[in-house]
Amino acid sequence: xxxxxxxxxxxxxxxxxxxxxxxxxxxxxxxxxxxxxxxxxxxxxxxxxxxxxxxxxxxxxxxxxxxxxxxxxxxxxxxxxxxxxxxxxxxxxxxxxxxxxxxxxxxxxxxxxxxxxxxxxxxxxxxxxxxxxxxxxxxxxxxxxxxxxxxxxxxxxxxxxxxxxxxxxxxxxxxxxxxxxxxxxxxxxxxxxxxxxxxxxxxxxxxxxxxxxxxxxxxxxxxxxxxxxxxxxxxxxxxxxxxxxxxxxxxxxx
Amino acid sequence: xxxxxxxxxxxxxxxxxxxxxxxxxxxxxxxxxxxxxxxxxxxxxxxxxxxxxxxxxxxxxxxxxxxxxxxxxxxxxxxxxxxxxxxxxxxxxxxxxxxxxxxxxxxxxxxxxxxxxxxxxxxxxxxxxxxxxxxxxxxxxxxxxxxxxxxxxxxxxxxxxxxxxxxxxxxxxxxxxxxxxxxxxxxxxxxxxxxxxxxxxxxxxxxxxxxxxxxxxxxxxxxxxxxxxxxxxxxxxxxxxxxxxxxxxxxxxxxxxxxxxxxxxxxxxxxxxxxxxxxxxxxxxxxxxxxxxxxxxxxxxxxx
Amino acid sequence: xxxxxxxxxxxxxxxxxxxxxxxxxxxxxxxxxxxxxxxxxxxxxxxxxxxxxxxxxxxxxxxxxxxxxxxxxxxxxxxxxxxxxxxxxxxxxxxxxxxxxxxxxxxxxxxxxxxxxxxxxxxxxxxxxxxxxxxxxxxxxxxxxxxxxxxxxxxxxxxxxxxxxxxxxxxxxxxxxxxxxxxxxxxxxxxxxxxxxxxxxxxxxxxxxxxxxxxxxxxxxxxxxxxxxxxxxxxxxxxxxxxxxxxxxxxxxxxxxxxxxxxxxxxxxxxxxxxxx
Numbered sequence: 048x049x050x051x052x053x054x055x056x057x058x059x060x061x062x063x064x065x066x067x068x069x070x071x072x073x074x075x076x077x078x079x080x081x082x083x084x085x086x087x088x089x090x091x092x093x094x095x096x097x098x099x100x101x102x103x104x105x106x107x108x109x110x111x112x113x114x115x116x117x118x119x120x121x122x123x124x125x126x127x128x129x130x131x132x133x134x135x136x137x138x139x140x141x142x143x144x145x146x147x148x149x150x151x152x153x154x155x156x157x158x159x160x161x162x163x164x165x166x167x168x169x170x171x172x173x174x175x176x177x178x179x180x181x182x183x184x185x186x187x188x189x190x191x192x193x194x195x196x197x198x199x200x201x202x203x204x205x206x207x208x209x210x211x212x213x214x215x216x217x218x219x220x221x222x223x224x225x226x227x228x229x230x231x232x233x234x235x236x237x238x239x240x241x242x243x244x245x246x247x248x249x250x251x252x253x254x255x256x257x258x259x260x261x262x263x264x265x266x267x268x269x270x271x272x273x274x275x276x277x278x279x280x281x282x283x284x285x286x287x288x289x290x291x292x293x294x295x296x297x298x299x300x301x
Numbered sequence: 302x303x304x305x306x307x308x309x310x311x312x313x314x315x316x317x318x319x320x321x322x323x324x325x326x327x328x329x330x331x332x333x334x335x336x337x338x339x340x341x342x343x344x345x346x347x348x349x350x351x352x353x354x355x356x357x358x359x360x361x362x363x364x365x366x367x368x369x370x371x372x373x374x375x376x377x378x379x380x381x382x383x384x385x386x387x388x389x390x391x392x393x394x395x396x397x398x399x400x401x402x403x404x405x406x407x408x409x410x411x412x413x414x415x416x417x418x419x420x421x422x423x424x425x426x427x428x429x430x431x432x433x434x435x436x437x438x439x440x441x442x443x444x445x446x447x448x449x450x451x452x453x454x455x456x457x458x459x460x461x462x463x464x465x466x467x468x469x470x471x472x473x474x475x476x477x478x479x480x481x482x483x484x485x486x487x488x489x490x491x492x493x494x495x496x497x498x499x500x501x502x503x504x505x506x507x508x509x510x511x512x513x514x515x516x517x518x519x520x521x522x523x524x525x526x527x528x529x530x531x532x533x534x535x536x537x538x539x540x541x542x543x544x545x546x547x548x549x550x551x552x553x554x555x556x557x558x559x560x561x562x563x564x565x566x567x568x569x570x571x572x573x574x575x576x577x578x579x580x581x582x583x584x585x586x587x588x589x590x591x592x593x594x595x596x597x598x599x600x601x602x603x604x605x
Numbered sequence: 606x607x608x609x610x611x612x613x614x615x616x617x618x619x620x621x622x623x624x625x626x627x628x629x630x631x632x633x634x635x636x637x638x639x640x641x642x643x644x645x646x647x648x649x650x651x652x653x654x655x656x657x658x659x660x661x662x663x664x665x666x667x668x669x670x671x672x673x674x675x676x677x678x679x680x681x682x683x684x685x686x687x688x689x690x691x692x693x694x695x696x697x698x699x700x701x702x703x704x705x706x707x708x709x710x711x712x713x714x715x716x717x718x719x720x721x722x723x724x725x726x727x728x729x730x731x732x733x734x735x736x737x738x739x740x741x742x743x744x745x746x747x748x749x750x751x752x753x754x755x756x757x758x759x760x761x762x763x764x765x766x767x768x769x770x771x772x773x774x775x776x777x778x779x780x781x782x783x784x785x786x787x788x789x790x791x792x793x794x795x796x797x798x799x800x801x802x803x804x805x806x807x808x809x810x811x812x813x814x815x816x817x818x819x820x821x822x823x824x825x826x827x828x829x830x831x832x833x834x835x836x837x838x839x840x841x842x843x844x845x846x847x848x849x850x851x852x853x854x855x856x857x858x859x860x861x862x863x864x865x866x867x868x869x870x871x872x873x874x875x876x877x878x879x880x881x882x
Contacts (some may be wrong), residue, residue, distance in 0.1 A: 089790035090761070102503055128505040139659070147323050147516045152516075155504040183317040185327065191647070201500065219644035220817060225860040225871040226469035232870060247791060254862035277865055292791040293864065296798045296824045316654075 050077035051115055051241055052101070052209060057111035059093070059100050072265040080208070083235060083242040085256030087249055087289065094245045094263040094298060095136075101243070102133055114209075129159065132202040136214040138194035144235070147196050148172070149182045155205050171200040192223035199230065203238075210235075212285040213243040216251065229284040229297045230257060249293040255275070261286050322526020334598045347587025354400055355407040362397035366554045370452070371394040376572045386570040389563060395576050398554035405555045406584065409470055409539045410532050414475035418481060418528055424513050425485025426520060430493060440458075440486070447479040450539055451534075459547040466555065469548040473538050475530065481524050488520040522599035529592035533585030540581055556581050608778060609811045610636040610658070613672035617653050620665050628666075629836040635781070640805065640812040642822030642843070644857070645832035651815045654832070655781045658744050658813070659698055660688050676778065694724035697772035701784040703764030707771075708754040713740075714752035717771045724775045739770040743800050762793035766800060772870075773804055781813045787816065796824060819846075819857045829856070836879040853880055 059071040071093040078084040086096040098232065099105035101112055103123040112119045123178055135141040137210065142151060150170045161167060169179055175196040178262070195215060202210055215231070218226040235242055246252045252259050253276050261268040269283045281287045306314070313330070317323040335341050354361060364384075369392035370374070378388045386395040428439035446454075451473075458472035461467075491515075492498060501511055539559025542548035549555030551562070556577040563573030617629035620723050629650040645651040645812035657668040660680065663803040673680040675696065678687070700706040708716055717736040721727065727735070733752075740748035749843065756764055765785060772780065786794040786802065802825070816822050822829055823843045831839040831854045839851040849855050 089792065104499055106504070125505050128503060133500070133503055135496040135500065138494060141500055143497040143501075143515055146319065146515075149320065149323075149352075154506075155503065158505050158510070180316040180318075183320060183323040184315070185323065188315055198500075205504065221819075221857060222646065222860050222874045225862075228862065229870040229873065250792075250862045250864050252866045254867050254869070259658045288792055290864075292795050295820050296795055296802075 050113075051080040051082075052243065053080040053113040054101070055113070056110035057100060057107060057112065058096065058115065059096050059105050059190070060108040061105075061128075064295050070105070070265055071100065074260075074262070074265075075110075075237050076260055076265050076267070076270070078209075080241055082258065083197070083244065084257045085252035085259035086243070086245045086262060087247065087252050087259055088245075088262035089247055091264065092262040094262050096265075097211050097262075098133065098184075098213050098243065098245055101129065101211060110226075125159070126140055128207075130207050131209045131211065132205060132207040133211040133213060134198050136208070137218050138191045138198060139186075141198050147183050147185055151197060151201055152204055156199065159205060167204060168221055173206045174203070174234070175200045175206075176226075190220050190223075192227060195219060195223075195227055196230065199227075200232070203234065204249055207240075209241045209243065211243060215244070216248050217246065218286050224251075229257060234256045249276070249289055260291065270301065315423050322487040331598055335594055338594045338597060340590045341597070343589025344587045344592075344594060348467060348591055351403055351407055351584055351587070355404040358400050358404055362392035363529040364397040366393060366398045366401040367552050377566065377573070379570070380572055388575045389559070389571070389573045392567065393573065399556070399580050400561060402554040402556045402559065402580070404538060405466060405549055405553065408562070409466070409473070409590075410535055413468045413474045413535050414528050414532070416471075418502075418524060420474075421478040421481025422485050422517060422520060422524060424478070425482035425487075426489050428482070429486040429489025430508060430512050430516060436486075439482075441514075443479045443482045446476065448481075449476065451476040451538060455538060455542060456545070458545060459542060464550060466545045466549040466553065469510055469539060469542045473535055474540075477535065480531070481527060484523050484527055485520045486522055489516050492516060492519055526596045526599060527594055529588055529595055532588035532592070536581060536585055537590075582593060608635040608637055608674075609676055611672050611674045612658070613670060615657060615668065616726045617657055617662055617666055617668045628835050629657070630667075631828075632832070632835075632837055633682065634830060634837070634840070636811050636813065638778075638809050638850055639828065640814060640826040641826060642814045642816065642826035642829040643832060644816060644819045644822050644829055646817055646857075647881050648834070649832040650784055650835040655783050655813060655815050658781060659692055659696055661698075669710040681773065682873065693720055693772070693777070694775050695783070696779045697777040698773070698781045698783060698786045699765075699772050702788040703759070703761065703768050704788075704834065706768060707786065709756050712753055712755055713759070713767045713771075717752075717767075717774055720771050720774055729803060735774060736770075739774040740869070742773075743767070743770045744796075745770075750788075753809070760793075761789050762797060765789060765797050769797070769801060769804070775807070776808060777863065779813070780805065783814070783815045785814075787818075794866070819854075820861070834875050836881075838880060851880075852877065860861050 054074060054076050056070070057071055057074045061068045061070060076084070076096055086094040086097060096105050100107050102196065103119070103121060107121065115125070119127065149168060152171055153164050156164045156167060168182065172179060172181060177193065177196055177200070181193065189197065212231070216227050219227060225281070228251065231242070234240065242255070244252060244255055254274055256273065258270065258272050260270045260277065263285055269281065269286050271286070279290060281290060311322065312326045314322065314326065317326055335488040358438040370388070372392050375388055375392040376390055378384055380387045384394050384396065388398065389395055389398070424443060425438050455469070455472035456478045458475060459468050462468040462471070494592040498511065498515060501515055539548055539555070540560065543557030544561040549558050551558060559605065560574050568572045612635070613633045615632040616625050616627060618625045629682070632650070632654055643651045643654060653662065656662055660683065664669040670681060676690065678691070692736055707713070714733070714736055714809065718732045721732045721735060737748050737752060737844070740751055743750050744762065745766055751759065751763065751767060759767060782801070786797050789797060812826070814822055814826050823846045826843050827848065829841055829843050829849065830837050833853050838853045839849060841849060846858065849858065856872070859872045860874060862871055
C-alpha cells in the first residue's frame with residue numbers, strides 16, 4: 048500500500064532551552080489515498096499539533112512528512128496548498144469577521160489564478176448545502192453550523208486531495224454536528240478525498256474513520272481499526288479508559 | 302411579482318444579493334448605531350459645520366480677514382451687530398478671521414490624519430505580523446519618536462525647517478504616528494494567530510495580501526477611533542505652535558496665532574482672545590464626542 | 606415533601622433593535638431535594654433559566670414569573686440584601702470553565718475563605734479548616750498546595766473541583782450546575798461527576814444540572830426537562846428517556862454517533878416550526 052501521506056518520527060517542539068514544550072514526540076503514521084484516518088486524544092495530547100505540522104503551521108523539529116512520496120519543504124510550496132487543506136475547529140474564529148462569504152470563497156481562487164470564479168463559488172456553496180442567498184452574508188449573520196459549512200466550502204474550493212479536519216464539529220450542537228458529519232461523509236464518497244480527522248470524541252472518530260490512532264502527552268499510544276474499536280480489542284489501558292469514558296456516566300458504586 | 306423593498310429594508314436585508322448591497326448594509330447599520338448616540342451626533346454636527354464653514358469661507362465671512370478697516374475708528378470694537386465677534390487690534394473682523402481660520406484648522410487636521418495614519422498602520426502591522434528582528438527594529442524606532450514630548454519635537458522640526466504652517470503640519474504628523482503604530486501592532490498581535498489568518502496562510506497567500514486585506518481592516522477601527530480622539534490634541538498643538546509664532550505666520554488667521562496676538566488685550570478687550578479660544582474648544586470637543594461615539598459603535602469590546 | 610424551588614411561567618426578555626425578544630417563554634417546574642436536568646441546545650434558554658433563578662439575568666434583560674419561590678421566600682421581590690444572603694449561602698452555581706469563573710488574581714484558598722466570610726461568622730482558623738476539609742472532600746490529593754495556588758496553575762479538572770469546593774463550602778440547599786463538565790476532558794469529566802454525585806447525595810441538596818448532553822444528564826439526574834426555543838417541550842423521568850414522546854427529544858437522542866450500532870448517514874432532525882410556538 049503506497050501511502051499518500053507518510054509521517055515518519057515526527058517531533059514538534061515549541062520554544063527552546065528549559066522552556067521548550069515537546070508537543071509531539073515521535074509520531075509515525077501512514078494514510079492511504081481515499082482513506083479516512085482519525086487521531087483521538089484529550090487536551091494536551093498533541094493531536095491538533097500533528098495536523099498543524101502537516102500544514103506547516105507548526106515547525107517540524109525532527110522527522111519528516113511525505114506527501115505522495117515527496118518530502119515536504121519548509122516553507123510549503125504553492126502546489127502543496129492545492130493538494131492539502133484544513134477545516135478548523137471553532138466556526139466562530141475561522142472566518143474573517145469583515146469578509147463576506149463571497150470574499151472568503153473567491154480569495155483562494157484569486158491567489159491561485161483560477162478562472163471561472165463566479166461559477167466555482169456558486170457551485171461550492173451548493174455542494175455544502177447552502178444556497179446562493181448566503182453568498183454575500185457576513186459571518187455574524189450565519190449560525191455556527193452555517194459557518195462551518197462555509198469553512199468546508201472554502202477548504203474544498205481549491206480541489207485538494209487531502210482534507211485535514213481539526214475537531215470540525217466539537218463546537219456545534221449535537222443535531223448540527225450530525226448534519227455536518229453527514230455532509231463530510233457525502234463529500235468524501237463523492238470526491239474520493241482522503242481525510243485526517245482529529246477529535247476528542249471516540250464516537251465521532253469511530254463513525255467517520257476507518258483507522259485511528261490514540262495519542263497521549265504527544266506520543267502515539269495505539270493504532271486501531273474501526274472494527275477493533277467496536278470489538279473493544281484495545282491493547283493499552285489508556286485506550287480502554289477512553290472507551291469506558293465514552294459510555295458516559297454510570298451511577299455504579301466504585 | 303416581487304414587492305419592491307423600501308431603501309431601508311433593502312439595506313438591512315439579512316440576505317444581501319450583491320457585494321454592494323452587503324457593504325452598504327454594513328455601513329447603514331453602523332450609521333444607525335451612531336445615530337442613536339446624541340453626543341456623537343453633536344460631535345458629528347460640529348465637525349460637519351467645520352467642514353462646511355471652511356469650504357464656504359468666502360461666502361460666509363462678511364469682511365476680509367487680512368485687510369482691516371479704519372485703524373482710527375474700528376480697532377478693538379466689542380461684539381455688535383456689525384461685527385459679530387468684535388474687531389482685533391488691526392481693525393479686522395474677528396468673525397471673518399475665525400471663518401477663514403477654520404480652513405487652516407481643517408487643513409492641519411486632515412493632512413496630519415492623512416500622513417500619520419498610513420505610516421502608523423504600516424509600521425505597526427508589519428512589526429506585529431513579522432515579529433522577530435523586524436518587530437524589534439521598527440518598535441525601537443517608534444519608541445524613539447514616542448519618547449519626545451510632541452510639542453518639543455515639533456518645535457525642533459519647525460526650528461530646523463523654518464516656521465510656516467506647512468512645516469508645522471509635517472512636524473505634527475511626524476510626532477503623531479507612533480501611538481497609531483503601537484495600537485496597530487497590538488491589534489495585529491491579537492489576530493496573528495487566529496484561525497482565519499491561519500486559513501488564508503494555508504491558501505498560499507503572501508504576507509502583503511494578508512496584512513493589507515486581512516489585518517489592516519481589523520486594525521482600522523481602533524486607529525480611526527484613536528485618530529479622531531487625537532484631533533483635539535492636534536488642533537491644540539497647531540494652536541500652540543501658532544501661539545509661539547512657529548506655525549502659521551501673520552497675517553494668516555490661524556486660531557492659535559490669533560490668541561497669541563490678542564494676549565495683551567485679554568483684560569479689557571476679552572473678545573480678541575476668547576473668540577478663537579472658544580472656537581478651538583468647540584471643535585476639539587466635537588472631535589472628542591465623535592471619537593467616543595465611534596468607539597461605542599466600532600469597538601466590539603465596548604459594544605453592549 | 607415541600608418543594609424547595611417553585612417556578613411558574615418564567616419569562617426572560619431581552620430588548621433588541623427589532624423589538625423585545627423572549628428567550629425564555631413560560632418555563633414552569635418544581636424542585637424538591639432531588640436532581641433535575643435541563644437539556645437544550647444553544648439558544649434554548651437553559652442557561653438563562655439557571656441564571657434567573659439566582660437573580661443574575663444580565664441587564665438589559667428582564668425576568669418575570671407568576672411564581673418564583675425558594676423555600677417559601679418570594680424571589681421576585683427579594684431585596685439586594687436578601688439576595689446576598691441567598692446567593693452562595695443557600696443557592697450556589699457552578700459554571701462551565703474554571704478559567705473564566707475563578708478570580709485569576711486570588712489564590713484558591715482565599716476565594717474559598719471569602720465565600721465563608723460572606724456567610725456566617727467564624728474565625729480565620731476555622732475558615733481555613735473548613736476550606737481545607739472541603740478541598741479534601743473534592744478529592745484533591747494535595748490540598749495545601751492547591752490552597753495556595755492561583756487558578757492558572759491548576760489543570761481544568763482541578764480548577765473545576767476547586768470551584769465546586771468553593772460553591773459547596775457554605776452548605777447550600779440548592780446547587781445549579783451550568784455545563785460543569787463541558788470544558789473538561791472525557792476521563793476527567795467522569796471523575797468530577799462522581800465527586801459531584803457523592804457530595805449531592807451526602808448533603809441532601811437539590812441539584813439543577815444544565816447541559817446540552819442529553820445522555821449525560823439522563824445518567825446523572827432523576828428527572829429531565831427538555832427545552833427548545835425558550836419552552837419546555839418535554840418533562841420526563843430519566844429512566845424513561847427511551848420512551849420520550851416529543852420528536853425533538855427523540856431527535857436529540859438519535860442524532861449522536863455511537864461506537865456500536867452506527868447508522869450512516871446519521872439521523873438528523875427536521876425542525877418542525879410548531880415546536881417553537
